Amino acid sequence: MIGCSEAVRQLWEYLEQDLEEADRAQVEEHLVFCRRCCGELAFAEELRTFMTRSTDMALPPAIAGRLESFLAGLDKEDSK
Amino acid sequence: MEPRPAFQDLAREQLPWLYSLARRLSGDAAEDVVQECLAKAFRSYGSLSDPVAAPAWFRTILINCARDRMRRAAAGPEETPVEDVPEYSLYRTIADADPWPYSDSLHLDFLRMFTQDDVWKVLDRLKPMYRVPLVLVHMEGIPTAQVSRMLGVPLNTLLSWLHRGRKGFERELWEYANENDLLREREMT
Numbered sequence: 001m002i003g004c005s006e007a008v009r010q011l012w013e014y015l016e017q018d019l020e021e022a023d024r025a026q027v028e029e030h031l032v033f034c035r036r037c038c039g040e041l042a043f044a045e046e047l048r049t050f051m052t053r054s055t056d057m058a059l060p061p062a063i064a065g066r067l068e069s070f071l072a073g074l075d076k077e078d079s080k
Numbered sequence: 081m082e083p084r085p086a087f088q089d090l091a092r093e094q095l096p097w098l099y100s101l102a103r104r105l106s107g108d109a110a111e112d113v114v115q116e117c118l119a120k121a122f123r124s125y126g127s128l129s130d131p132v133a134a135p136a137w138f139r140t141i142l143i144n145c146a147r148d149r150m151r152r153a154a155a156g157p158e159e160t161p162v163e164d165v166p167e168y169s170l171y172r173t174i175a176d177a178d179p180w181p182y183s184d185s186l187h188l189d190f191l192r193m194f195t196q197d198d199v200w201k202v203l204d205r206l207k208p209m210y211r212v213p214l215v216l217v218h219m220e221g222i223p224t225a226q227v228s229r230m231l232g233v234p235l236n237t238l239l240s241w242l243h244r245g246r247k248g249f250e251r252e253l254w255e256y257a258n259e260n261d262l263l264r265e266r267e268m269t
Contacts, residue, residue, distance in 0.1 A: 005167065012246060013239065016217075018224055036172075043171040043187050047250070050191045051218040054199040057100040063111055067095055070115050071088045074122045 002026045007037045011044050087125045091118055094138045101139070104215045105146040107204040113149065117142040140230075143216065147231050150208040170250035179263045193262040194253070205252045210245035213238055218246075 007030040013019045014027045031038055059067075098117065102110035121141050128137050174190050183189050194202070203211055216227045228238040257263055 008169065009243065012243070016224070018239075039175075040169065040171045046188055046191060047170075047246075048218060050194075051199075051214075052221065054194075054196055055100065055104070055219050057103055057196065057200070059096040059099045063099065064095065066111065067099070067114060067118070068092070070118060071091055074088065074118065 001033070002030050004030075004034060004037055007031070007034065008040050011037070011041050012048075015041070015044055015048060085131055087122055090131060090134050091121065091138070094135060097135075098138060098142055101215075101220070102142060102146065103200060104203055104219060105143070105212055106149055106208070107200075107211075109149060113142065113145050116145045120145065143230055146212060150212045150231075153208045168247045168251045170254055173250075173254050177263075190253075190257070193257060198256065198260070198262075202249065202252045202256050205256070206245060206248050210241055210248050213241045214245035214249060217242060 007027055010019060010023060010027050014024060019027065031041065095114070098114050099110060102113040102117070106113045117138065121138060124141075128134060171187060174187055178186065180186060180189060203215070206214070213227055213231070216222045216230070217224055222230070224238055224242070225235060228235045231238065233241075
């Protein structure tokens, strides 16, 4: 049976369903016996959700203004 | 057939999310990356056959710009050794430190301390070669096989970068929380 460090190394691939069947079975076998790695798995899921929620960022007005000017500059380039 | 929209009109609609993605991929260079993306998109606007596909088209161009910057950064000297990062466990670190002994959701409480602004600052602390895969796979939800093609690296290399990126992210979350007194703020509330 694989040890904790090997199981932890594969937990995210396990969550993402990126593991081959044999590796997946080994992780599951480890999780049956290891309470700490079950905690690691639950935390990895929380961390994954945390990351997917951290995506939206407002465009600061000053930067929006500069990007608009940049776009307008491209327009002039087009009409040359 | 609908007339083709002006490039500027189409691009203007994409600016907020393009900047948001660039900010996470390239940190402080986000504005430059968006400008680079707009210039490249403008030059190849003729290749966009259907304006409905514009978001995906812009996203690919932006990711390519961020990837090129990542490659240039990776060609530079290593700044810090990262050998110990893959074994780091934020789960164990929080449990061992036990900052809020009366909490029955210690780990979730820790993550709740971070605002979005904090998360971007933590991402900024990662090297581009670890940050970019992390953002594309875990924030943008792009499958690993597709990201490995986008970045032009073998899948095993991508998976190794991702593992190091996640562990580095965990460690930087903890260090950022300590440096910015996030743990103490929670204690006092």
